[in-house]
Every structure is written in C-alpha cells, then in structure tokens.
Amino acid sequence: MHTEQFEPVYLQVEGPAKLTEYGKRWFHGRYELVDHYWGTLKDVFKLAALEATRWADVEAALAESGVPTALTGMTQFAMAKSIDAGVGKTTFTATAAIGVALSTTAPSTASTGSSFTEASYTGYARVAPTVGTWTNAATNATPSVATNNGALTWGACTAGTSTVIGVLVCDSVTSGAGNAIWAASVSSTVISTTQTPPTIATTAMSLSLTGS
Numbered sequence: 001m002h003t004e005q006f007e008p009v010y011l012q013v014e015g016p017a018k019l020t021e022y023g024k025r026w027f028h029g030r031y032e033l034v035d036h037y038w039g040t041l042k043d044v045f046k047l048a049a050l051e052a053t054r055w056a057d058v059e060a061a062l063a064e065s066g067v068p069t070a071l072t073g074m075t076q077f078a079m080a081k082s083i084d085a086g087v088g089k090t091t092f093t094a095t096a097a098i099g100v101a102l103s104t105t106a107p108s109t110a111s112t113g114s115s116f117t118e119a120s121y122t123g124y125a126r127v128a129p130t131v132g133t134w135t136n137a138a139t140n141a142t143p144s145v146a147t148n149n150g151a152l153t154w155g156a157c158t159a160g161t162s163t164v165i166g167v168l169v170c171d172s173v174t175s176g177a178g179n180a181i182w183a184a185s186v187s188s189t190v191i192s193t194t195q196t197p198p199t200i201a202t203t204a205m206s207l208s209l210t211g212s
Contacts, residue, residue, distance in 0.1 A: 099126035099173035103166035113178035122159035157196040
C-alpha cells in the first residue's frame with residue numbers, strides 16, 4: 001500500500017507585527033487609566049515596599065504578645081464533621097491517628113489528605129505525634145486555642161530537597177492518604193541536606209476556632 005508523505009509548510013513572518021486599530025484604542029485606554037490613577041498607584045507601591053520589610057517584625061511582636069500566628073485554618077471536611085456532631089446528627093469519634101504533613105504547594109480549606117503535593121526529600125515522613133502528648137488542651141475562651149506542647153520534628157533530609165510552603169494536620173500518618181483536618185501556609189523554607197531537619201518549636205503551632 002502506498003502512503004503519501006506530506007512535508008510541513010513553514011510560514012515566515014516578514015517584518016514586525018503591527019497593532020490593529022482596535023489594539024491601538026485598547027492600549028490608549030489603558031494608558032489613560034494609568035495616567036489618571038498614577039498618583040494613587042505610586043502611594044500603593046510605596047506602602048507595599050514599606051510593609052514588605054516589616055512582616056518579620058510584626059510576626060515577632062505578635063508572638064511575643066502571645067497572639068497565635070500559625071496553624072488556624074480548619075478544613076471544609078473538618079468543619080462539616082464538627083457541625084454535624086454539634087447538632088447531634090452524628091456521633092463525634094476522636095481521630096485514631098494524626099499525621100502532620102509538609103506541603104510544597106499552597107494548602108487551603110478545601111485541601112484533602114491527597115490533594116496537595118507533599119514533601120519528597122529522602123528521609124521525609126509525616127510526623128505522628130500521640131493524641132495525648134502532642135497538643136496542649138484547647139482553652140475555654142473565644143477564640144479557643146490549642147498549641148503543641150512539644151516540638152514537632154520531621155525526618156532529617158539525607159538527599160534531595162523540598163521547598164515547604166504549607167503544613168497540614170491529617171487523620172492518617174501515611175503520605176498522600178486520609179483527610180486534612182487543619183491547613184496553613186508557612187514561610188517558604190527550603191529543606192536540604194544543609195537545612196535539616198524541619199521543626200516546629202513547642203507552642204509555635206496553634207489551632208483555633210472563633211464563635212460568632
């Protein structure tokens with residue numbers, strides 16, 4: 001059977017591309033807007049530049065004052081379970097096993113135990129603290145806050161690297177499994193053989209709920 005072979009036809013653009021009349025009007029309109037709001041934009045840029053250098057100072061001041069600044073986001077899965085238990089729709093069952101995971105993608109309240117990209121450096125595994133010793137009891141206040149009463153330390157990195165930007169508390173100690181209960185973003189941190197092991201200091205992680 002004879003099969004015809006076709007050669008691709010390559011188009012060569014001659015000269016620079018030019019704006020259409022519509023494109024010219026579009027750019028003109030945008031330039032007019034920028035010119036009109038330029039004074040405001042400059043103020044915003046100045047404020048952003050000023051604030052960008054002060055986040056570390058703000059966080060340190062909050063920590064010194066005892067204001068929780070870390071893990072405070074309950075996931076949608078956990079919120080639904082809490083509400084159902086609170087109105088008697090279902091019986092609340094304490095989570096049998098807790099696994100604290102490190103994420104290299106930004107977590108959210110919609111995160112599950114497998115929807116985020118978990119750290120993958122050699123030596124990594126979810127931390128599995130015991131329920132009785134890993135957290136201080138929640139306060140009977142608004143907001144109600146619980147903190148870890150011991151450092152959480154993941155396995156040391158012996159090879160590879162992972163850039164961690166999130167922490168999630170899951171109901172499984174197995175990577176990529178279970179449901180996410182709490183989720184939070186953290187400062188981007190590179191975990192490598194020279195920056196290891198990743199650790200959350202005692203009381204540095206807080207879980208909080210606010211009633212309204």
